[in-house]
Amino acid sequence: MSAEFAVKSKKAFKRAMGITPLRIGMILFIMILLAAILAPIIAPYDPKALLGGILEPPSQAHPLGTDNFGRDLLSRIIHGTRSSLIIGFLAAGISGVIGIVVGAVSGYLGGAADRALTFVISIFDMTPAFFLVLIVIALFGGSIINVVIVVGLTTWTANARLMRAETVSLRDRVFVRSAEVAGEGKWRILLRHVVPNGIYPLVVNTTANISGAILMEASLSFIGLGDANIISWGQIVLEGRSYISTAWWISLFSGLSIVLTAWTFFLIGDGLNRFLTPKLQQKT
């Protein structure tokens, strides 16, 4: 059994690594993750230390230069990886969980409950989410927890739509029907049979949502609504904005890290999509 499983997973791994976007995405992701975990070790300086030389261009001592307070930009960017990943994963996670619950319940129950929940989804889709997030942060403060919760609460609709569609198509399949006949409870069926089988499109969408959350946090920080207690790439871009014509490196490199990270998750999402739906690869 375990030997067979090992062979199978080895085969799957080989196939996954054959998909270029997935391979590149995973390599980049591992690098970004390592940077986040090992930040204090690999960062050349303390990201908050004022080192004296203000707005120094990139040099051997400071590969990416220093900012307007004389802090080492490379160290700040490496430490910024942490907040970006935390926000991205948590916000996408919240949005995924809400999406699964709403979508699965709506699709499985059908009837009036389904119509009501679909209605709620359509209404959420029509509200300008970013401005809602902005108002909430302006009123309640931009702590990292608030950002995560609000972004998660405003981006779940696509997940719910996907989960609902999957549930509707799984609902009448033989293995679900036989579980019903065997007397399993509704919630148990949903949790054990429907959700695990219908979750793949959500995995793809959630990966893309990680990028979305990272970009949203960057935008909030750029407007000045970020968490002042963390080091965030969006905030570094904002700090660099005032010195854009003289100290271009501040905004350039911090922005590039946002692009690279967001791109990584888009690549993984695209790759996973191809991995999980092999038909797609042949047809389109």
Added chain:
Amino acid sequence: MARYLLKRFFLCMIAVMFSVFINFALVRLAPGDPISIMAGIEKPNPLMIEALTKKYGLDKPIIVQFGMYLQNVFRGDYGFSYRSNLPVTTLISERVGPTLLLSLTSLGLSILLGCWLGLRAARKKDTLFDRFFSNLAYVLDAMPNFWLGLMMMLLFASTLKLLPTAGMIDVRAGYTGFQNILDILKHMILPVSCTTFLMMPGYYRIMRASALQAMNEDYVTLFRAAGMPRKQVFRSYVLKNAVLPVVTMIGMSLAYSIMGVALIEIVFAWPGMGRLLLDSINKRDYAVLSGIYLILSISITAATVLLDAVYAWMDPRIRLS
């Protein structure tokens, strides 16, 4: 068709009510008392407190308060900015022109360019052209729009000095007439190209995917086998079917596009609503923030109804039902 549109209209009305409710609830849930939030000042004077209490019925039960709030919104009263001593609607209407100029130009350009490139990519699937633009679409998606704006400003305005850095007009030159229009156009190039680059990937991708799907239909194969020229099949049968999802996409991406426009306005100091938004955040002028949110919600839902009508008219399956 009338029934379909009526249903959509009903949905949109509920969506507006939902936005109004959220707005109403947030002020009451937020730390601090509603009066000082709405006044935008730490210690409002007694007269102001009295006026606000009366206007929003703050001494009455919460249901009555919501009713009064709703009444104000439907009367077109989105609040009063005590910071600027002007009604919120006046503040917004002063800024709405530049925003519309910027956003509609970019929207039109991104639809045209995105669809054109998407169609070409679908016809030349798996060629260098297709691969290049499909990958570029991902990179553009991953780009924070404000950062792209800053970088283009750095390159074209600060370094190459080809284009103006910020604003909508050159105040010092004081152009009039045709020269003024030229001046505005020159100031528009950078912000418009930024927003266009950011909206384009969505249209590119949906056009490419739906054209590919339409090209895979059996009737297309049949027409080709019967000897109809490729171009005619494409124009008369593929294009018509492929363009419908694009209309849906416009509606779905409106809310998202407006966020991009707001950020680009902030970067280029474009005198539109994005700028107003930033000022209101910095001044903690909540009345304006909530006014912008409400007006945007209403405009987006109105645009959605309009697009639904266009869609229903374009799609015979709905038009004839």
